[in-house]
Amino acid sequence: MRKRAIIPIVYILFLLLPIYWLVAMSFKTTNEILSGFSLFPQTFTLENYRVIFTDPTWYWGYINSIIYVSLNTVISVCVALPAAYAFSRYRFLGDKQLFFWLLTNRMAPAAVFALPFFQLYSSVGLFDTHIAVALAHCLFNIPLAVWILEGFMGGIPKELDETAYVDGYSFPRFFVTIFLPSIKAGVGVAAFFCFMFSWVELLLAKTLTAVAAKPIAATMTKTASSAGYELGLLAAAGTLTIIPGAIVIYFVRNYIARGFALGRV
Amino acid sequence: MKTENQKAWFFVLPVLLLVAFNALVPIMTVVNYSVQETFGNNVFFWQGLDWFEQILRSDRFQAALGRQFLFTFLILIIEVPLGIIIALSMPRKGIWVPVCLVTMALPMLIPWNVVGAMWNIFTLPNIGLLGYFLNDVLGIAYDMTQNPFAAWVTIVTMDVWHWTSLVVLLSYAGLVSIPDAYYQAAKIDGASPWKVFRYIQLPKMKTVLTIAILLRFMDSFNIYTEPFVLTGGGPGNSTTLLSIDLVKIALGQFDLGPAAAMSLIYFAITLLVSWLFYTLMTKDDQQ
Numbered sequence: 198m199r200k201r202a203i204i205p206i207v208y209i210l211f212l213l214l215p216i217y218w219l220v221a222m223s224f225k226t227t228n229e230i231l232s233g234f235s236l237f238p239q240t241f242t243l244e245n246y247r248v249i250f251t252d253p254t255w256y257w258g259y260i261n262s263i264i265y266v267s268l269n270t271v272i273s274v275c276v277a278l279p280a281a282y283a284f285s286r287y288r289f290l291g292d293k294q295l296f297f298w299l300l301t302n303r304m305a306p307a308a309v310f311a312l313p314f315f316q317l318y319s320s321v322g323l324f325d326t327h328i329a330v331a332l333a334h335c336l337f338n339i340p341l342a343v344w345i346l347e348g349f350m351g352g353i354p355k356e357l358d359e360t361a362y363v364d365g366y367s368f369p370r371f372f373v374t375i376f377l378p379s380i381k382a383g384v385g386v387a388a389f390f391c392f393m394f395s396w397v398e399l400l401l402a403k404t405l406t407a408v409a410a411k412p413i414a415a416t417m418t419k420t421a422s423s424a425g426y427e428l429g430l431l432a433a434a435g436t437l438t439i440i441p442g443a444i445v446i447y448f449v450r451n452y453i454a455r456g457f458a459l460g461r462v
Numbered sequence: 463m464k465t466e467n468q469k470a471w472f473f474v475l476p477v478l479l480l481v482a483f484n485a486l487v488p489i490m491t492v493v494n495y496s497v498q499e500t501f502g503n504n505v506f507f508w509q510g511l512d513w514f515e516q517i518l519r520s521d522r523f524q525a526a527l528g529r530q531f532l533f534t535f536l537i538l539i540i541e542v543p544l545g546i547i548i549a550l551s552m553p554r555k556g557i558w559v560p561v562c563l564v565t566m567a568l569p570m571l572i573p574w575n576v577v578g579a580m581w582n583i584f585t586l587p588n589i590g591l592l593g594y595f596l597n598d599v600l601g602i603a604y605d606m607t608q609n610p611f612a613a614w615v616t617i618v619t620m621d622v623w624h625w626t627s628l629v630v631l632l633s634y635a636g637l638v639s640i641p642d643a644y645y646q647a648a649k650i651d652g653a654s655p656w657k658v659f660r661y662i663q664l665p666k667m668k669t670v671l672t673i674a675i676l677l678r679f680m681d682s683f684n685i686y687t688e689p690f691v692l693t694g695g696g697p698g699n700s701t702t703l704l705s706i707d708l709v710k711i712a713l714g715q716f717d718l719g720p721a722a723a724m725s726l727i728y729f730a731i732t733l734l735v736s737w738l739f740y741t742l743m744t745k746d747d748q749q
Contacts, residue, residue, distance in 0.1 A: 201551040208548050208630075209565050212623060215584045216568070218591045222583055234594040276476040283473035288464045295474065297740050302485050304736045306684035308705035309725040312712045313488030336484040339477055397573045399687050400709075414575045418691070428583060435576040442571025443564075450563045454635030457628055458673050 216439070222432035230428050245433035255434065258413035261327065262396065263441075265410065268331035270391040273338040274346075274384060281346035282372070286355065299340040307400045310336070315404050325407045333405055334395045341394065342387040345456055349383025386452045389445055396442065413438060489729075495722035513723035522707070523724060530683065530704040536618050537625075537682040542675060544622070545629025550663070552634055563634075566627040578691025581620045606693060610700035617689045617701055624688065625678060632674040636667035676739040683732065704728060 222230060223245055224238040249255040283289070284296060314333055315324070323329040357379065361371040377384070399414040406412065417434050449456070496514070499507045517523050552562055569577070587593040587605045596604040606613040640662065648658050686705035689695070695702035695710070702710070708728065712721035 202553070204548055204551040205553075205562055208626075209562070212565060212569055212627070214591065215580050215623065218584050219580045230589060234589055234598070236591075272480075276480060279473035280477040283470035286464060287467040287470035289466070289468050289470040289474075292470075295478070297737075299477070299481065300740055301733055301736050302481055304680045304684075304732050304739075305485070306686070306705055306708075306725075306728055306732060308684070308686050308708045308712075309492065309729055310484075310488050311709065312718075312721070313491040314484075316491060317487050332480070333484060335480050339481055343477060393571055397571065399573060399575045414573045417579065418575055431579055432583060435572075435579055438573050438576050439568070439571070443568060446564055446567050446571060450560050450567075453563060453567050454631040454670070457677070458632055458635065458670055 219432050220436050222428060223436045225429050225432075227427060227429050242429075245429045246437075248430060249433055249437065255413075255416060258411060258416035258434075259437065261406075261410050262402075262412040262414070265327040265330040265334070265402070265412070266392055266395040268327060269334045269338060269395045270388050272331060273335055273342045273391045274388050277339055277342035277346055277387065278377075278384075281343050281350055282376075284343065284347045285350040286358070299343055303337050303340040303344075305336070307398070311400055311404045314401060318405055324405065325409050327410045329405045330402050330410060330412070331395075333401045334391075334398060338391040338394055341390055345387045345390060346380070346383050348455070348458075349380045349386070353379055382452060386449055386456045389449045389452075390456045392445065393442065396438075492722045492725050495718045496726055497719075499719050513719045514727065517720055517723045517727060523727075525699070526702055526704050526707040529700075529702065533618070533685075533703055534679060534682045537621055538675065538678060540618070540622055541626045541629050541678060542671070545626050545674070546633050546667070546671075548626070548630045549633035549637055550659070552630070554638060563631065566630055569624050570627060574687035575691045577620065577624055578688045581616065581623075581688075581692050585616055606697075608697055610697055613693050613697060613701050617692060620688060620692060621682065621685070625681070628677065629671075629674045632670040633667050636670040637663060640666050672739075672742050676735065676742070679735060680732065680739075683735075 221236075221238055224241050224243070225235075226240055226242050226244065229235065229239055284292065310333075318324050318329045318333070323332075353376070357375065358371065361375055366375065399412070399418075402412045403415040403418070406415065413434065417431060446453070497508065497510060553559055572580070582590075584590050585593045585604075585606060587597050593604060596602045603609075604612050606616045644662050645658070648662060653661070684705060685703060686709065689701055689703060690706050690709075693701045695706045705728075708721060708724055711717050711724065
């Protein structure tokens with residue numbers, strides 16, 4: 198039993214090494230980075246972080262990202278809830294086809310959509326707004342949320358609905374006061390996955406924004422190319438993008454697999 | 463049993479409208495471009511299926527498609543067995559379980575361009591941790607901006623780092639759902655570890671593994687940001703995968719017709735596999 202523990206330990210070390218290097222780099226000065234190899238920061242500096250927290254082009258990148266990610270999460274979960282209920286409780290014309298069609302959108306390569314998305318959102322006057330990115334990310338997040346929620350709702354016996362009707366509950370009241378609390382884990386997981394996939398996506402977010410709603414990820418790529426070798430700054434910005442994910446993941450640690458399996462474990 | 467109720471459509475309507483706005487309008491735009499030629503100024507000429515023929519015959523597309531299949535193939539044969547092995551050796555209970563789950567999931571929560579940038583910093587010759595170790599400690603000449611083989615090893619390693627945990631987490635979820643009684647029965651029968659794996663653990667993991675394999679197939683087939691940030695498709699075209707090539711044609715050269723035709727071919731391949739995914743999964747659901 199002891200010997201087997203080596204495999205996960207080695208794997209976790211492998212996972213942590215590049216992350217360690219990013220964090221270590223973020224505390225180094227540009228001079229130290231370029232002058233040669235050092236395993237630990239020799240002249241520990243917070244200068245890189247100071248730049249990010251004082252320069253509006255940097256910190257607005259984070260604010261923009263958080264705005265469209267939150268918008269997207271709220272929209273996706275809210276519209277997915279009734280749809281998932283319909284899929285889990287009723288049969289209706291074209292339900293299977295519709296479910297499959299939703300899945301195909303989760304699987305579409307973002308590169309295919311980049312240019313038409315740019316034209317679509319420009320023509321409706323939403324280019325460079327937070328809502329544009331939030332809506333565009335709905336393309337893959339709504340199907341995901343529907344699938345996860347449908348999986349969780351499938352685990353709730355139908356008798357719960359029927360008992361509520363017999364007791365004289367109206368549908369909205371039943372849904373909000375009885376049904377939602379009983380699938381709150383599922384709602385949390387769906388929200389987490391919407392947050393996550395919207396947070397990590399760059400191609401569409403970058404295509405749909407220019408200045409006003411530019412995400413942190415795009416700010417980073419621009420800095421990487423224009424400022425040349427500001428590696429310390431880049432590392433600090435990267436380190437800060439890991440933190441939101443690291444915080445929220447703790448709350449859903451027992452449901453991560455179920456979310457990835459689209460609610461089907 | 464589900465009840466028949468056509469009013470359920472009203473529940474689905476918001477989802478339908480939002481997703482259709484995002485999916486149908488762009489796809490129709492792409493279809494429209496794919497059959498026309500333009501010289502700018504919004505003047506279009508009917509082109510028929512010429513673009514499709516041209517793309518399918520072009521060496522550039524075939525090379526990119528070949529690289530894409532090679533990449534996806536490598537990802538699957540490395541990540542799936544590795545993920546299963548790690549899941550099998552993870553603790554089932556105790557304080558280490560949440561520690562394992564959270565640290566393993568961490569790479570998947572990092573924005574994709576940061577993953578690319580992180581591996582770039584990590585592998586820089588002489589000043590990156592890995593680059594320094596390989597070049598200066600082990601004496602292996604390693605520079606992924608010069609050597610195509612090194613570039614391939616790097617993007618594959620990066621993806622293994624990024625996504626193996628998905629296979630681990632799904633396999634693990636399948637494993638913990640096996641009741642202890644199964645293992646006790648196997649012990650009484652004197653089953654070898656391999657037999658336990660083959661006849662108890664593997665069947666229980668079948669559904670989750672199907673999902674894991676197909677998710678990994680789709681995501682590695684659609685991959686764009688990480689290799690683009692890390693290698694930019696180079697050196698030369700050696701790591702130009704399908705998405706990278708597509709974006710080069712569409713946004714770089716603004717060749718709308720060929721890019722649109724290529725998008726549709728790309729999407730068709732993806733759809734074919736989605737359908738396979740769906741059939742396999744719903745078959746399992748019915749059992």
